Amino acid sequence: MSYELYYWPTLQGRGEFIRLALEEAGADYRDIARLPERKGQGMPAMLACLDGDRAPQAAYAPPVLRDGEMLIGQTTNILLYLGRRLGLAPRAESGRLWLNQLQLTMADWLTEVHDTHHPLSMNQYYEEQQQAAMLRSADFRRTRLPKFLAYFTQVLLSNGRRGQYLVGAKLTYGDLSLFQMLAGLRHAFPQAMARLAPEYPALLELHDAVAARPNIARYLQSKRRIAFNEEGIFRHYPELDG
Numbered sequence: 280m281s282y283e284l285y286y287w288p289t290l291q292g293r294g295e296f297i298r299l300a301l302e303e304a305g306a307d308y309r310d311i312a313r314l315p316e317r318k319g320q321g322m323p324a325m326l327a328c329l330d331g332d333r334a335p336q337a338a339y340a341p342p343v344l345r346d347g348e349m350l351i352g353q354t355t356n357i358l359l360y361l362g363r364r365l366g367l368a369p370r371a372e373s374g375r376l377w378l379n380q381l382q383l384t385m386a387d388w389l390t391e392v393h394d395t396h397h398p399l400s401m402n403q404y405y406e407e408q409q410q411a412a413m414l415r416s417a418d419f420r421r422t423r424l425p426k427f428l429a430y431f432t433q434v435l436l437s438n439g440r441r442g443q444y445l446v447g448a449k450l451t452y453g454d455l456s457l458f459q460m461l462a463g464l465r466h467a468f469p470q471a472m473a474r475l476a477p478e479y480p481a482l483l484e485l486h487d488a489v490a491a492r493p494n495i496a497r498y499l500q501s502k503r504r505i506a507f508n509e510e511g512i513f514r515h516y517p518e519l520d521g
């Protein structure tokens with residue numbers, strides 16, 4: 280049976296980290312909410328897996344992955360589950376835990392990116408909190424962004440297996456996720472990233488190496504790859520780029 284991914288049909292968002300892993304592995308999967316609405320697919324099917332009356336272990340929010348009868352929520356949890364099954368995680372438990380720790384750190388980073396444009400409330404439009412967003416973004420560009428970039432550079436260079444990947448000697452879902460973080464930041468903060476990029480060449484090399492992998496390159500050029508837009512997490516507002 281193919282995997283089923285439940286996520287918003289017009290957004291990359293947190294679901295994109297799952298899509299990249301499935302695409303790199305050449306896994307058979309269906310992006311349920313992007314399919315025509317009929318039994319078992321489309322937006323009604325996605326919303327059903329969040330309904331506690333219909334799904335005993337309903338997720339709080341998408342993404343959700345179905346594998347047979349099993350429903351798994353939360354991006355990092357899904358990647359932990361898929362990692363060994365798709366050959367995108369170390370075999371040793373210590374390596375898998377380290378990879379999971381790095382993925383959780385990226386989840387924190389992603390939340391901080393989101394909060395640059397919605398620092399006050401999820402229930403307000405960006406325009407209603409723009410002044411606060413400008414202050415939050417200035418701090419993010421000045422202090423938080425360099426700190427995360429420096430941390431993941433250190434992880435890459437400290438990897439005892441030649442530093443080409445985050446963990447071990449083979450590509451993992453963590454490398455795919457780091458690619459997505461860098462691609463999203465380049466979209467949201469092009470000026471800040473262009474200014475900072477020369478200080479972190481190892482990250483740019485990893486980004487380009489992932490983008491050039493055959494399955495990922497085909498995916499990025501396909502209609503399956505949703506474009507960055509101002510409804511997702513990585514939003515480009517020029518006034519927030521400094």
